[in-house]
Structures are given as structure tokens and as C-alpha cells.
Amino acid sequence: MIAAAPQPSLDNSLERRLFTRRSDLTEAIRLTIANTALNAILNRRWGAITDISKAYGISRTFVYSLANELKQLGQFLFKDKTNDPQALTRERKRSIEMMLSIRLEGCSSIGHVSTVMKRQACDLSSIGSISQTLSRIGGILPMTIDAQQTLQYLVFASDEIFSKTTPVLVTVDPCSSAILRIELSETRHADDWKNHFECLMDNGMEAIYLVSDDGIGLRAGHGAALSHTVRQSDTYHAVAHTLGSWVERFEKTAYKAIKERV
Template sequence: MNSTSSVASGLQPLQRQAMAVKVLTKQEPITEIAKEEQVSRKFVYQQQAIAQIALNQAFEKKEPEQEVLYYLPITHSWIFQFILALILICHCSYRGVVELLRDLFDYSLSIGTIHNRVKKATAKARKINHDRDLSSIDVALLDELFQSNRPVLTGVDADSTYCFLLEAVSHRDEDTWGYYLLELEQQGLNPDYTIADGGKGIRAGQKAAWGDKPCHGDVWHIFDQCEALCRNLAKKAQGAITPREKLEQKIKVAKLQGKGNQLSAKLTQARKKMKKSLSTNVYWQKWNQLYQQLSEKFLPVKEAVESAMKSTPRASSLVENLNSCLRNYFFLRKHLNSDYLDLLRFFLNHRTFRSSRVRERVGKSPTELMTGKKHPHWLSLLGFDLFQRA
């Protein structure tokens, strides 16, 4: 190693910066600067190039889309929690996860690795599900849905929307329902009553497990059928109104021509048909009968009944809503297993509501609503550290 190279290697960053500034400002010839600093001219040119690049970058106009917002430290732990978020939040398939990591992160991962990591998270989720105390559930909503002709048993707390049952089974008979209800009883599930549709297996299984505990009939299906009936009647009424309106327009034109009498009979018939389609007095007849019986007590009684109806669960709408949410996950899978359903139930019970028709639910999870206690983020419960920008 010659003397000039040893001196150059010993220069500190600030000394190199000062040398580059001298060259860029052309205060002295490069040969003189090299002699003063006891370095080669080649080394001086190298510092000049480094300084010029830094100067160009400082004054370079950056497009807003290309501006770096923040840096994300990608670790194995972050990759694995990102995989869970893709599967549970974005409803992504395993192959979709592989493709996304390959195309956007230049990271290769096999489907087998994803499966193993999901299985590891499932073990923690299952333990949290099993340790949850269900004694605070007063009204339980029970239902069934099917995936590839295989029944899936579901159960939801009417107040908090907490899903306490999500099991793919071979049968939906008395023995199957009774077995899972008895298992849930060990976690403290003892509702005042349940709500279910007319499924014989649900009711027989509940009677076998819980004896004479009431199982109220579900009114959601009745409402759904009545809404369809109302739509049909509305269409029928509209079909009667439209011909009447057209005839009225024709009569106006005919009267100007002195021929109004020719359409008056048709218009009369159209008006009768419309009146028949729109009018019903049954509701108001019942109203008047009750009013005559109760007199001044009628309005207070009516308000009390309406208040009781609003605060009393009468339909399994929440469990039907859960079933519709589950469809968005099930369509990716031909077959369901208990591991996947345990993880899915854990996720649905611990994610927070971004919006809800019930204001008290916004920003809270079903678990928090049921227990009255806050809990960490669902990824933190599975042992991951959440990323936060500095």
C-alpha cells in the first residue's frame, strides 16, 4: 500500500466532503488539492462524482406518486401476520397469497409453508375460543347452513353478535346438536331461551341437552316472506294505477274533441280496480276495536308494547347475517375443516365493527361487547407485534 492510498483511507467523511466542495467550487486546481491532501487525483475525482450525485438528487424534482411515504421493515414475523390478514380480512386464497408476495414483494413462499403457519395460528385461536366464558349470553340464536351439501352449525349471541358455535358436521340431527350444546354448556352457556327456525334437529337437540328451556320461533323468515308479498302487491297496485292514468290522459284529449263519453265507462272501471288494489281496512278496524276497549289507556299501552318489542329479540337475523358473511369465505373452499372454522370464528369475534346500525357496537368487537372488557388486537392475541409508523 503506497502513502497516498493510506492517507485517503484515513480521511473522515467531513474531510472528504470539504475536499469535494473545493473541487465543485473550483477554488483550486485538482492537482493542487491532491497535493494538499496527499491523495491521488483519481481519488479527488471520485469524491467530486459522489458530491455531484448527491447535489443532483437534492435538487431533483420528485413526482408525488414516487415520493417515499415511509419504510416498512419486512421480517418473517411480519410476512406471516400479513398472510393471516390476507386470508381473513381480504378473503384471499393460498394461491392468491403466493402470487401477491411474488409480484409485489419479490418474495417466494410455498403453499405448504402458508398452511403450516395458518395451522400454528389456529392452535392459539382455538385455545382462546375454548377458554371464553359464555355465561353472559341471555339469548342464543341457532341456525344451520350448508357448504357442498355438508351442514354447518352456527350459534350467535343476540346482544353482542358473538359467535359461540361454528362447526362443520356430517349430520344435523338431535344427537349432533345435543352434543355441541352440551359442550358449550361446559363453557358456561346457559341462555334464558333460544331462537331458531323450524328445523327439527335444532329443537330436538336442544330439548335433549337442556330439557324444557324455551326455543322461540324465528320471525325473520316470516318477515322475509311478507316483504316479498308486499312487493308483489305493490306491483299489482302499480299495474292498476298506470292504466287509470293513461285513460285520464286520453279522456282529456277526447273531451277537447267532444268524445269524452266514449271512455268514461272504462275510466270508472279502472278507478274501481285501483281502489280495490290499494284499500284495506283490516288494520284500522283492529285499531278502533282496541281503542274502544282501552280508551285513554290505549296510547300508553301501545308505546309500552312497542318498547318491549324493540328490546326483545324475536328473530334470528343476526345469525342469518353471520351466515351471509361466512359465504364470502366458504366459496373459496370446497371442503371445510374444524381448524379453518376455529380460526375464522376467532377472527370474526375479535375484529372491531367499523360501522353498525347499533351505535354502541361501532369500534368494538363482539368479544368486547359480550364481556364488557377491551382486548388487544386479534393479531396481538396470536403473538404478533403490530407495525406502527415512527
């Protein structure tokens, strides 16, 4: 049985440190960096964050994180004491919800997400904070949807995409566009696809139909794990491969005729 690994909670993951602590960056230096960066952000001094990162040999993301931590501390220290003590947590939650909505539903770049969030006076609106938050949330999401102990009968649409040269195996539900499972894989052989499909079944999803291209590994994995399920070539590849075979045949005929004429 191949089950999805238990995932840490969102709250715990958002609090984890992302950076390796450098002994030469003392607390005083970090406070100086945070103060300088926050001052630059609040006064819209473009290029200042880059200058700070170069001066101290640190990433822009780290500079933004220090500035954001100082900003949050200041908001906590100087906020109106009559406010609800849970207000900061609610504001953080609202900011994350806004961030995810703009990013996923609006299909916006991180820069555009930052622009919209700043207009709405949201926390975590800097590019660095958005990048960190999205990375942390992405890191704790499971690779496979959990059917929550209810067997789901679905159409599987499976294919490989690539992150540079590394294959990413993906299966989606074509009706809802929900990603059922996505995983980085060193190869895309039959065993990789077999394990991919078995993990889906172990998490409560049963294929009633499989749509895919004619990749050798994918088809072999289908035969090993889903031999009882009908597989159909997707329309694009079915047409493209058919046209490709015609093109190859016509090219051979044409070149043969040209050669005979010469």
C-alpha cells in the first residue's frame, strides 16, 4: 500500500525558519538590516533592498523577511490596546486568503499579487513575503488528493510535464480540473507510472477511464496498474500522431519521386 505521507500543519510550517543562520550576522546587524529595509519599503525607495542584499551578501528574500518581522513586531507593540488580541492573526489569515485567491484564481504573477495586496493594505504584501508564503504552503500540500475514506470513481487524464529536464507525473480530473496527484520523478518509466496510479487507488480514487498520450512508460504503467480500465489516446496526440505518420509517408513518396526524376 502506498499512502500519502502525513503532512505538517499550516501554522507550524509557516513558522519554520527558511534560512541557514550565519554567525557573522549578529542580532545587532540583523536589526540594522531590518530597520533600513523597512524604512526603504515604507518610503518607497526603489533599489534599496538590492543595495542592502549586496552590501551584506544576503538574498533579497531574506532582507524582506527581516523587514516583515520588524514590521509585525512594531504593529504588535504599537497597536491600539483596545483592539481584539486576535486581530493580527485574523489580518494575517485574510492576507493569505487574498494572496492565494489572486495567485490561483486570478492567475497573476507574484509581482501583480503584491501590487493588488498593497492597494488593499494587506499584510505580507511584499514580493519576498508572498514568495516565502506560497513556497511554504506549496511545501506542505500533499502530492495526492485524499478522498477522505470515500471511494471516488473518476476519469484519469495523465501526462508528463517537465521542470527543466526533470519529469513531473500528473493526473487530473478533466471534469473539475482538480489535480489528483502530482510528483517529481527521476524517470517516467513503467514502474514510475505504476506507483503513481497505485497511490491514487490507495487514497480512494478509482479510474473508470484513462485518457493519455501514447508514451511508452505511461502505457506500460497503465497495463500494470490499471489493466481493467479502458485507455483512450487524447484527441490532440491521436490526431497529431496520425498526421505525423501521414506526413512521413508522403515525404518518403515525394523524395522518392524527386530522386527518380533526377
